[in-house]
Amino acid sequence: MSHRPRLKPLARPKVVTVRTDDHGEPLFVRLPGKTARRVAVVRERWRIDDEWWRQTISREYRTVVLDDGAVLTLYHDLLDDSWHVQRG
Amino acid sequence: MAKPVSSAQGVPTHQGRGWAQNRTSADWLASTSNDIEWATRQEARASTSSSSRRSTGSSRQSRQALCLWLPTFELRLELVRSPELDSTSVALLSPGESTRRTVWQVSERAHASGVRPGQLVSQAVSLCTSLTLLEPDPAHYDAAVDTMLEVLTEITPVVEPAGRGRVFLGMDGLERLFGSPHRQIRRALRSLFRVFPSPLVAATRAGMAPGKFGAWVAAASARSGSPVVVPPERLRDFFARCPVGALPVDPLVISRLERLGIQTLGELRRFPEPSLVAQFGEDGKNALAWATARRIDPVRPQYRPRPIRVSLEFPTPVGMVGTLHGALDRLVERALARPARRGRSVTGVRMGAHLEGGGSWFVETVLREPTSDRERIASPLRSKMEISPPPKAVETLIVELTDFGAASTQTGLFDRTIESGRATSSLDFDQGEVPVTLRDAVKELKLRLGHSPLYRVVEVDPWSRIPERRHALLSFDP
Numbered sequence: 001m002s003h004r005p006r007l008k009p010l011a012r013p014k015v016v017t018v019r020t021d022d023h024g025e026p027l028f029v030r031l032p033g034k035t036a037r038r039v040a041v042v043r044e045r046w047r048i049d050d051e052w053w054r055q056t057i058s059r060e061y062r063t064v065v066l067d068d069g070a071v072l073t074l075y076h077d078l079l080d081d082s083w084h085v086q087r088g
Numbered sequence: 089m090a091k092p093v094s095s096a097q098g099v100p101t102h103q104g105r106g107w108a109q110n111r112t113s114a115d116w117l118a119s120t121s122n123d124i125e126w127a128t129r130q131e132a133r134a135s136t137s138s139s140s141r142r143s144t145g146s147s148r149q150s151r152q153a154l155c156l157w158l159p160t161f162e163l164r165l166e167l168v169r170s171p172e173l174d175s176t177s178v179a180l181l182s183p184g185e186s187t188r189r190t191v192w193q194v195s196e197r198a199h200a201s202g203v204r205p206g207q208l209v210s211q212a213v214s215l216c217t218s219l220t221l222l223e224p225d226p227a228h229y230d231a232a233v234d235t236m237l238e239v240l241t242e243i244t245p246v247v248e249p250a251g252r253g254r255v256f257l258g259m260d261g262l263e264r265l266f267g268s269p270h271r272q273i274r275r276a277l278r279s280l281f282r283v284f285p286s287p288l289v290a291a292t293r294a295g296m297a298p299g300k301f302g303a304w305v306a307a308a309s310a311r312s313g314s315p316v317v318v319p320p321e322r323l324r325d326f327f328a329r330c331p332v333g334a335l336p337v338d339p340l341v342i343s344r345l346e347r348l349g350i351q352t353l354g355e356l357r358r359f360p361e362p363s364l365v366a367q368f369g370e371d372g373k374n375a376l377a378w379a380t381a382r383r384i385d386p387v388r389p390q391y392r393p394r395p396i397r398v399s400l401e402f403p404t405p406v407g408m409v410g411t412l413h414g415a416l417d418r419l420v421e422r423a424l425a426r427p428a429r430r431g432r433s434v435t436g437v438r439m440g441a442h443l444e445g446g447g448s449w450f451v452e453t454v455l456r457e458p459t460s461d462r463e464r465i466a467s468p469l470r471s472k473m474e475i476s477p478p479p480k481a482v483e484t485l486i487v488e489l490t491d492f493g494a495a496s497t498q499t500g501l502f503d504r505t506i507e508s509g510r511a512t513s514s515l516d517f518d519q520g521e522v523p524v525t526l527r528d529a530v531k532e533l534k535l536r537l538g539h540s541p542l543y544r545v546v547e548v549d550p551w552s553r554i555p556e557r558r559h560a561l562l563s564f565d566p
Contacts, residue, residue: 006401007548007560048553054405054444057554086555 013084018074026064026074031085037066048075149386150246150258154276154296155303158288161253162229163193166222168285177216179203183224183449192224223447223479227440227486235283243276246389248300254307256300258387269296269317298323299384305334323381328354335378337371344368345375353379395438396429396489398422402548404557405444405481411549412482413470418546418562419487420462429489433458436491439469444481451476458493465489530565540565 017036019028030036044063051057058078065071073086158164163180167173175197182192189209201216213219233252240247243266246258259272266272273294280289294315295306302323306316309330318326330353332345344367350356356364356379364372377383398419406412416439423429435458440450451472459465469487534540542564549557 007403007546007562008543009403009548009556010545010559010561011555013556050553 011087013075013086016074016083016085018076018083024076026062026083029064029066029072029074029083029085037068037070039064040067041065043071148246148258148389150244150260151298151384151386152259152296153298153300153303153385153387154257154259154273154294155300155307156240156255156257156276156280157293157295157304157307158253158291159293160193161232162224163195163222164288164291165229165232166225167195168288169228173220173222177201177203177219178222179212179219180222180224181209183226191221223443225446225448226450227442227448232284236280239279239283240276243272243279246387248387248390250300250304254304256303256387258389259296270315272296273315273317297326298381300387301334301336301378301383301385302326302381304336305330308334327379327381328352328357330354332356332375335375337368337375341368341371341375393490393492394428396423396426397486398426398488399484399486400562401484402482403560405483406549407481408549409473409477411547412473412478412485413466414547415485416466416469416473416487417462419485420466422565423487423489424460424462424465429460429492431495432492433460433494434465434489434491435493436489437465437469438486438488438490439473440486440488441478441482442484442486443478444483447480449478449482452490454491534565539563 014032016032017030018026019036021027025042026039028036028038042062042064044061046061048057048059048061056079059075060078061073061075063071063073075084075086076082077084163178166180167178176195177198178195179191179198180193182190191203191205191207191209191212193205194203194212198212198216198219201219203212203216203219207215209221212221229252233249237247237249237255240255240257244257244259244262246260248256248258250256257276259269262272263269266275273296277289277292277294280292291312293307293310293312295303295308295310295318296315297303297306297318298320302318305327306318310316332350332353332355333342334353335342345356350359356375359376361373361376364376366372368375374383400415400419402415406415420437424434434455436452436454438450438452440448442448451469453468453472455465455468530540530542533542540563543561544564545559546562547558548560550559552558
């Protein structure tokens with residue numbers, strides 16, 4: 001009998017709803033099952049373009065502070081224009 | 089220089105639609121003699137063989153042998169998997185090489201364009217620009233061989249594999265069960281239909297004769313669908329026109345025989361044994377014994393212990409050596425913890441992988457001494473991986489414990505850690521030691537929930553820029 005356990009990746013991204021301004025900067029973030037919160041400040045931003053040889057990854061990350069003090073790492077998937085929240 | 093073999097007798101050509109024909113005896117030997125151990129295997133050798141197979145003694149040997157041979161077995165399996173390639177020029181790359189890739193097996197169209205086994209890929213592509221190159225998939229081929237052997241053991245318990253695509257069956261006493269030799273062959277081939285598609289079975293060549301050498305020559309001279317049966321009284325005459333290339337001896341001996349103008353076994357028989365021994369040593373003596381049908385090698389059944397197989401599927405293909413080493417350690421731990429392994433030490437181990445974009449990769453090692461220590465098992469595999477790394481990123485890593493020895497060394501008598509969880513001062517999972525208390529707790533949870541709800545965090549690619557690639561959860565199931 002063969003055992004084929006599959007590794008479960010940690011820090012998998014979750015889709016979130018984000019309202020942006022005219023420049024594409026996040027204004028409001030609504031996490032699944034919660035009310036929308038206003039983005040107080042964008043602390044940091046960076047971009048990842050990788051794995052072009054396999055399945056291209058193109059993400060624009062932001063660390064944001066919400067108006068209730070919560071700190072989130074969000075990224076904007078530049079390929080399908082979706083927003084995600086991610087730990088790690 | 090090897091000459092084309094006569095088509096009248098001993099026709100060692102690859103028959104059948106889409107396959108290379110009219111090959112030389114040297115080609116034939118090269119394509120099949122990668123394993124001549126079947127002819128030279130002895131009891132004592134078999135018991136210490138690096139292979140996971142062992143002879144089980146002389147009581148079940150069979151003098152009457154049936155050889156089933158499927159030339160270019162691996163390439164045919166690939167074409168069964170991708171039938172659209174059947175009418176194109178295809179070459180299978182040789183396994184286990186990462187820098188200078190060479191061609192291993194070629195289809196008839198590729199052969200007609202001048203592509204030959206052993207050529208560098210660059211040479212082959214320059215000769216045939218439309219050549220399709222296929223990565224070898226040893227895991228797939230071995231699985232096919234295992235299935236074939238399993239089916240054939242229903243015909244006779246005396247089954248001796250001799251490399252992929254060639255198997256000897258001991259047929260002593262089966263005439264009362266299945267009838268004449270031709271009926272026995274038909275029965276064996278019919279059983280293959282259960283596991284292989286009809287083109288593959290149709291291309292199988294079958295030969296029956298006393299001894300493995302006779303059966304092998306008969307199979308090699310047979311055409312697809314027309315098995316050759318050689319009765320004992322005709323064996324000597326049958327060998328007369330057989331090319332010397334059929335002898336399972338060192339290829340250098342064959343080449344020297346051919347340069348001396350000795351092309352057939354009939355010609356070889358004219359020489360006295362002392363002169364052949366003087367020229368070729370033990371090989372010369374054996375060659376004469378085979379040529380004169382004095383030597384009959386019985387088929388020996390081979391005990392194949394069921395390997396303990398564990399595998400790990402990565403969420404995304406992994407190319408980092410460090411990650412693969414970590415996964416290897418976890419897999420060896422899991423394999424050692426399997427109940428089937430308990431009470432036995434490990435002497436042979438195999439590591440393989442399914443690769444990104446198809447294909448597979450394997451390395452195998454025989455341990456210097458039986459052990460059940462994770463590090464002693466993993467270390468030689470890591471060394472092998474350094475020498476021959478996977479050519480592409482790995483999707484699934486596999487570890488197989490293939491050969492087993494007696495229970496562990498005597499130091500185990502004084503090791504009390506197994507008896508008491510309290511004796512284990514820390515949870516040192518790295519060495520594969522899991523406290524009994526924790527093991528029992530997991531067992532209880534599994535009984536209650538149906539699965540182990542405990543996980544271990546493992547590093548997958550800790551320096552990856554993509555957060556979900558860095559760490560993962562692995563089910564903790566000691």
